[in-house]
Amino acid sequence: MSTEGGHRPETAEIPKAVSGPSSYLDQRIGAGNFIRRNMRKVFPDHWSFLLGEIALYSFIILLLTGTFLTLWFKPSMGHVIYDGPYEPLRGVMMSEAYASSLHISFEVRGGLLIRQIHHWAALLFIAGMMAHMLRVFFTGAYRKPRELNWIIGILLFTLALAEGLTGYSLPDDLLSGAGLRITQGVAISLPLVGTYISFFLFGGEYPGEDVISRFYTLHVLLIPAILVALVTAHMVLMWVQKHSQQPGKGRTNMNVVGGPFFPSFALKAGSYFLFTFGILAALGTFAQINPIWLFGPYTPADISAGSQPDFYMGFLEGSLRIMPAWEINVLGYTLPMSVIIPALLPLGIVMTGLALYPFIEQWVTGDRSEHHVVDRPRNNPHRTSIGMSAITFYGVLWLLGANDELAATFHISLFTITRFGQIAVIVGPILAYIITYRMCLGLQRKDAEVIGHGVESGVIKRLPHGEFIEVHVPPAEDIEAHVRGKTPIPALPGGADGKGIPPKGMRGPLGRLRGRMSRAYGGEKIPLEQPHGDDHGAHAEIGEHEEHAGIGAGGEGRTLDR
Numbered sequence: 401m402s403t404e405g406g407h408r409p410e411t412a413e414i415p416k417a418v419s420g421p422s423s424y425l426d427q428r429i430g431a432g433n434f435i436r437r438n439m440r441k442v443f444p445d446h447w448s449f450l451l452g453e454i455a456l457y458s459f460i461i462l463l464l465t466g467t468f469l470t471l472w473f474k475p476s477m478g479h480v481i482y483d484g485p486y487e488p489l490r491g492v493m494m495s496e497a498y499a500s501s502l503h504i505s506f507e508v509r510g511g512l513l514i515r516q517i518h519h520w521a522a523l524l525f526i527a528g529m530m531a532h533m534l535r536v537f538f539t540g541a542y543r544k545p546r547e548l549n550w551i552i553g554i555l556l557f558t559l560a561l562a563e564g565l566t567g568y569s570l571p572d573d574l575l576s577g578a579g580l581r582i583t584q585g586v587a588i589s590l591p592l593v594g595t596y597i598s599f600f601l602f603g604g605e606y607p608g609e610d611v612i613s614r615f616y617t618l619h620v621l622l623i624p625a626i627l628v629a630l631v632t633a634h635m636v637l638m639w640v641q642k643h644s645q646q647p648g649k650g651r652t653n654m655n656v657v658g659g660p661f662f663p664s665f666a667l668k669a670g671s672y673f674l675f676t677f678g679i680l681a682a683l684g685t686f687a688q689i690n691p692i693w694l695f696g697p698y699t700p701a702d703i704s705a706g707s708q709p710d711f712y713m714g715f716l717e718g719s720l721r722i723m724p725a726w727e728i729n730v731l732g733y734t735l736p737m738s739v740i741i742p743a744l745l746p747l748g749i750v751m752t753g754l755a756l757y758p759f760i761e762q763w764v765t766g767d768r769s770e771h772h773v774v775d776r777p778r779n780n781p782h783r784t785s786i787g788m789s790a791i792t793f794y795g796v797l798w799l800l801g802a803n804d805e806l807a808a809t810f811h812i813s814l815f816t817i818t819r820f821g822q823i824a825v826i827v828g829p830i831l832a833y834i835i836t837y838r839m840c841l842g843l844q845r846k847d848a849e850v851i852g853h854g855v856e857s858g859v860i861k862r863l864p865h866g867e868f869i870e871v872h873v874p875p876a877e878d879i880e881a882h883v884r885g886k887t888p889i890p891a892l893p894g895g896a897d898g899k900g901i902p903p904k905g906m907r908g909p910l911g912r913l914r915g916r917m918s919r920a921y922g923g924e925k926i927p928l929e930q931p932h933g934d935d936h937g938a939h940a941e942i943g944e945h946e947e948h949a950g951i952g953a954g955g956e957g958r959t960l961d962r
């Protein structure tokens with residue numbers, strides 16, 4: 401392992417694989433320096449950084465498989481009589497879209513495999529993105545200077561949901577239709593603009609003849625184009641700002657510690673891509689997904705019982721299902737709150753809350769400094785508890801999206817399940833907050849104990865007066881550095897100056913609220929203790945156990961200034 405400060409000679413460690421092509425390009429477009437500099441860019445390493453990569457690789461696979469599907473898919477609601485090889489549907493009237501999806505599934509070589517990979521990749525893309533977003537949230541990696549990348553992330557997340565919804569609707573089978581029916585119901589419930597939005601999407605009265613071709617344009621052109629542009633911006637920003645790093649030995653807000661992009665990171669990224677592709681190909685081969693031929697074509701008169709959307713739409717479905725049937729009449733118009741609230745509230749709370757969080761936190765703490773070393777979730781207990789509350793709110797809605805399945809599986813009445821959901825969606829987040837907060841403090845105390853008293857060595861000593869004690873040894877160096885990398889949560893100065901005037905920005909009711917929130921946000925202070933003399937004594941006696949207590953963080957490679 402070589403670790404050193406920023407300014408190394410440019411050529412010192414440029415591998416041949418880079419120097420050859422870079423001097424070729426240098427002679428032609430003068431880009432040699434640029435390439436050499438970037439190939440040596442240092443990347444920190446942590447398993448959780450893989451989550452964003454999973455989203456990225458699934459996105460690439462979506463683009464590739466989606467392009468394959470466009471070669472055969474016909475985005476038309478024109479009617480045809482099915483005469484393909486799938487016997488049970490022969491002679492059935494259906495849309496060209498549905499017939500072409502059946503054609504892809506049964507007649508195009510590799511068609512079913514690619515359709516299934518596309519669908520599995522869509523699920524992995526959104527699941528990976530959610531996990532990645534939670535990683536960024538819980539570690540506070542969205543803080544300055546990464547707020548912009550966080551906002552781009554929220555846009556990506558919202559667009560990904562829209563991309564999933566439009567994709568899911570394309571095959572025009574009975575399940576697609578159930579989703580479209582809900583989409584139209586929600587659109588039309590919106591005051592003032594609802595009818596226009598619905599007519600615009602469906603080209604007239606529901607279901608109309610145009611929705612599939614309109615969704616197709618959105619799904620294969622508009623949304624992917626914006627996604628590609630935003631993902632590129634996301635990556636460029638991450639590259640320019642350099643990735644954040646976990647607290648650890650030698651890591652500060654002024655440097656970046658890790659391996660060079662080439663070859664170490666590039667090779668890892670390449671193999672992770674192949675690994676993601678392998679998993680998706682295996683899922684596409686062995687795990688059936690969306691067998692549209694079993695559901696039959698969509699007709700508005702048919703009801704598909706037990707239909708479930710893809711998992712990422714579950715929270716919206718759940719909020720519709722648990723909402724009481726409230727309506728308000730205003731000037732002769734009916735406002736169906738039972739649809740408006742579920743449509744706007746979870747999306748509004750989840751997306752707006754997420755988008756604003758970095759700015760609200762900055763306002764509350766008054767912290768305008770740059771953070772490149774991320775937090776361990778336990779060290780910011782209020783943030784972690786807010787995150788867990790949001791997950792619980794989302795989770796209850798998501799679960800209740802399957803209230804009929806739950807009722808049937810557990811033999812409980814639908815009414816009881818729904819009532820449970822209505823209570824749990826309020827009580828659950830509060831409980832999650834309290835429990836998480838206590839757990840964070842507990843874990844902080846555990847850290848303080850590790851620093852103060854060391855870790856258990858497994859060695860039992862008998863003292864002269866007969867008492868047995870377990871010898872503690874200091875934690876391994878890298879673990880200690882990880883635990884000690886705890887940045888205090890800044891708070892605004894409280895109180896008033898000599899003349900009784902509170903500081904600027906903290907005057908008036910809003911300012912006072914800000915001050916109170918700022919002091920509370922830091923949470924209970926649990927300092928990391930200084931090592932105790934006794935434990936060192938014990939450690940000196942059993943020096944051979946020191947190694948056994950530590951788990952090395954592995955080769956770090958290089959340190960560069962930010």
Ligand code: HEM
Binds near residue numbers: 467501570619
């Ligand atoms: C980037 C995110 C994307 C997501 C989340 C996504 C999601 C989906 C989903 C869930 C389906 C339904 C699959 C099924 O029938 O089982 C679908 C179908 C489809 N997608 Fe995508 N997709 C994405 C990108 C693309 C792209 C970039 C293209 C084309 C360039 C594309 C083309 C298609 C086509 C043609 C279908 C209909 C095929 C069929 O169902 O038989 N998709 N998509």
Ligand code: HEM
Binds near residue numbers: 451546549553642
């Ligand atoms: C299309 C979806 C997305 C892709 C492909 C993607 C990809 C990535 C990748 C590969 C990284 C670097 C590795 C890592 O930290 O995991 C990253 C970093 C980042 N992403 Fe995303 N991301 C996506 C969505 C999101 C979302 C939804 C958010 C948050 C709302 C977000 C916020 C961030 C931030 C703040 C960073 C910098 C993290 C740091 O330096 O620690 N991203 N993204």
